[in-house]
Structures are given as structure tokens and as C-alpha cells.
Amino acid sequence: MIKGIIFDLDGVLVSTDELHYKAWKKLADELGITAFNKEDNEKQRGVSRMESLEVVLQKGSKNYSQEEKEALAERKNDYYKELLQELDKSAVLPGAFDTLADLRKRGLKIAVGSVSKNTPVILEKTGLADFIDKVSCGLDITKSKPDPEVFLVAAKKLELAPEECVVVEDSAAGIVAAKAAGMKSLGVGPYYQSLEAVYEARGLDEAIDWQTIIEA
Ligand code: BG6
Ligand code: MG
Numbered sequence: 250m251i252k253g254i255i256f257d258l259d260g261v262l263v264s265t266d267e268l269h270y271k272a273w274k275k276l277a278d279e280l281g282i283t284a285f286n287k288e289d290n291e292k293q294r295g296v297s298r299m300e301s302l303e304v305v306l307q308k309g310s311k312n313y314s315q316e317e318k319e320a321l322a323e324r325k326n327d328y329y330k331e332l333l334q335e336l337d338k339s340a341v342l343p344g345a346f347d348t349l350a351d352l353r354k355r356g357l358k359i360a361v362g363s364v365s366k367n368t369p370v371i372l373e374k375t376g377l378a379d380f381i382d383k384v385s386c387g388l389d390i391t392k393s394k395p396d397p398e399v400f401l402v403a404a405k406k407l408e409l410a411p412e413e414c415v416v417v418e419d420s421a422a423g424i425v426a427a428k429a430a431g432m433k434s435l436g437v438g439p440y441y442q443s444l445e446a447v448y449e450a451r452g453l454d455e456a457i458d459w460q461t462i463i464e465a
Pocket of ligand 2: 259260261295419
């Protein structure tokens with residue numbers, strides 16, 4: 250019996266993807282990497298900040314030291330944080346508030362499992378924090394998805410066994426992480442059909458048979 254649902258944040262509960270893209274694009278332009286585009290941005294879905302930086306740098310020709318890379322990632326994060334200032338509940342994806350409220354009413358525990366270190370700020374600014382019992386994020390972990398750590402920490406915080414949890418994800422790395430954690434997954438978002446999740450839905454505003462998922 251499923252007792253907890255662990256939601257990824259970016260692209261599942263909130264539409265921050267465009268803000269991440271804008272911040273990376275600004276950095277890329279400053280570095281003269283004008284070839285960085287939306288298609289590259291898709292490769293950054295669900296992967297850590299440092300790995301996302303590599304996606305940008307691969308489109309250029311210059312080599313950077315580890316120290317320089319850390320400074321670049323921090324610069325991008327400053328741009329991103331600036332954009333996050335404007336964030337409010339209008340950024341919450343369709344169906345997210347209703348789904349969280351409904352699952353709570355059914356007696357399920359809710360966690361967020363995201364590699365983003367900006368998770369606490371995003372949850373507060375959007376009002377999602379009120380709907381969530383526990384948060385496992387980039388600040389709690391040392392290994393990013395596809396490593397299962399972020400979901401295992403979430404289950405532990407919920408005081409549940411991994412097999413009592415279902416993960417909701419929009420990224421391939423996140424679905425692999427869920428499997429590695431021993432958790433079933435619901436794939437959502439633009440690539441929901443190719444994620445190889447156990448359950449699939451275009452978004453949280455679709456008719457999702459939660460009863461079947463919970464009782465499976
Ligand atoms: C994930 C996003 O949720 O968080 C990635 O899908 C992002 O695109 C990653 O790189 C890390 O986020 P942050 O906020 O710590 O830079
Ligand atoms: Mg995501």
C-alpha cells in the first residue's frame with residue numbers, strides 16, 4: 250500500500266523551466282556561446298547545476314578550471330535567483346494545488362524530491378509549502394539524480410519505506426532515480442510517454458487514477 254507521494258519540483262509542480270533557460274542563456278551569451286538553445290536546455294531537465302553548466306560549456310570551445318566553473322555556476326544562479334523574485338502562485342502548474350489537496354485528504358503524506366538548491370525559496374514564493382509535509386532537496390544530498398539519494402532522503406523524512414512511496418517526475422534522470430530507490434513512478438510533462446515510468450499522464454490536471462496507484 251502506498252502511503253507517500255514524492256513530487257519533483259521543476260516541471261512537475263512549478264514552471265521554472267523558462268527561468269532556468271533565461272538564466273543559462275544570459276550566461277552563455279556573456280561567454281560568447283551563442284549556439285546554446287532551447288534544445289540544449291532540454292538536456293538540463295532534472296540534472297544538477299554543475300552538470301547543467303557542462304551542457305552550456307559543451308556548446309563552446311573554451312576550457313575552464315574547476316574554480317572558474319564554480320564561479321560560472323554561481324553567476325547563473327544569481328541570475329536565476331533574480332528571476333525567482335517575481336515568482337508567485339501563478340507559476341504553479343495546472344492541477345498541482347488540487348492534486349496535493351486531494352492526496353492529503355486521502356491521508357497520504359507528501360514530500361518534494363528535487364535536486365534544486367532553490368527548492369525552499371520556490372516553495373515559499375508559490376505557496377506550495379503549505380501543501381507539503383517534508384522537503385528533500387539539493388541542500389540535503391551529495392549525489393544528483395539519476396542517483397536515488399534525493400528520493401531515499403524524502404522517504405526517510407516521511408518515515409516511510411521506499412516501496413511505500415510513489416515518485417512523480419518529468420525527467421528521465423528522475424525516473425531512473427525512482428527505480429533505483431525501489432519506488433514506482435508517475436511520468437508527467439512534455440516527454441511523459443518516453444520516460445518509461447510505471448504510470449503516465451500529460452500533467453497533474455489530467456484524470457489520474459490515484460486510487461489504483463495507491464492500492465497497487
Ligand atoms: C532541477 C532542474 O530541478 O534542478 C534543473 O530541472 C536544475 O534544470 C536543477 O539544473 C538544479 O537547480 P538549482 O536551482 O539548484 O540550480
Ligand atoms: Mg523536473
